[in-house]
Amino acid sequence: MFLQRSAVAVARRAAVSPLVRRTLTTTAVRRDAVQDASAQSAKIKTFSEIKSSTDLVGPGAKPGTVPTDIEQSTGLERLEILGKMESVDIFDMRPLDSSRKGTMENPIPVRSAGDEQYAGCTGVPADSHVVTWLGMSRERPIERCPECGSVYKMEYVGPTDDGHGHHDHHGFEEPKTFANFVKPQYW
Numbered sequence: 001m002f003l004q005r006s007a008v009a010v011a012r013r014a015a016v017s018p019l020v021r022r023t024l025t026t027t028a029v030r031r032d033a034v035q036d037a038s039a040q041s042a043k044i045k046t047f048s049e050i051k052s053s054t055d056l057v058g059p060g061a062k063p064g065t066v067p068t069d070i071e072q073s074t075g076l077e078r079l080e081i082l083g084k085m086e087s088v089d090i091f092d093m094r095p096l097d098s099s100r101k102g103t104m105e106n107p108i109p110v111r112s113a114g115d116e117q118y119a120g121c122t123g124v125p126a127d128s129h130v131v132t133w134l135g136m137s138r139e140r141p142i143e144r145c146p147e148c149g150s151v152y153k154m155e156y157v158g159p160t161d162d163g164h165g166h167h168d169h170h171g172f173e174e175p176k177t178f179a180n181f182v183k184p185q186y187w
């Protein structure tokens with residue numbers, strides 16, 4: 001009986017030991033990777049050191065290793081990651097203010113770095129109605145939710161020298177809406 005039991009114990013140990021060894025090996029590799037990353041971090045430009053798009057190229061991974069995001073990402077993705085590492089949310093992913101209903105006098109601001117911006121309204125408080133998507137543009141920045149009446153206004157925060165200022169648009173005229181036919185005294 002004793003012999004049998006020890007045989008089982010030996011078998012169990014044999015079955016378990018490769019797993020244990022592998023876990024330790026993996027841990028050792030991971031620790032190496034962390035050390036490599038800290039050694040490389042001297043070469044990685046931080047968020048405040050980024051001056052142009054040419055700075056947004058990572059050093060790449062060492063041969064034979066799997067690259068991490070910080071090693072291989074480029075462009076806006078890299079800028080976003082570098083910003084997150086310093087708690088800077090470069091794309092401003094916070095939800096819109098839903099603590100109050102926007103009015104024409106005091107609309108809910110929607111910041112946009114582009115010519116157009118879509119915003120989803122779910123009412124006040126948030127999730128009071130199904131999401132209603134509202135489109136705003138630099139030409140027509142104010143939009144009102146048809147479900148709850150909350151007013152939103154796009155605030156352009158993008159570059160000012162993007163060639164948008166000439167307002168010619170090669171003869172294109174924006175389509176008219178009901179807002180174009182409201183009598184002035186009703187505004």
Ligand SMILES: [Zn+2]
Nearest residue numbers: 121123145148
């Ligand atoms: Zn709404």
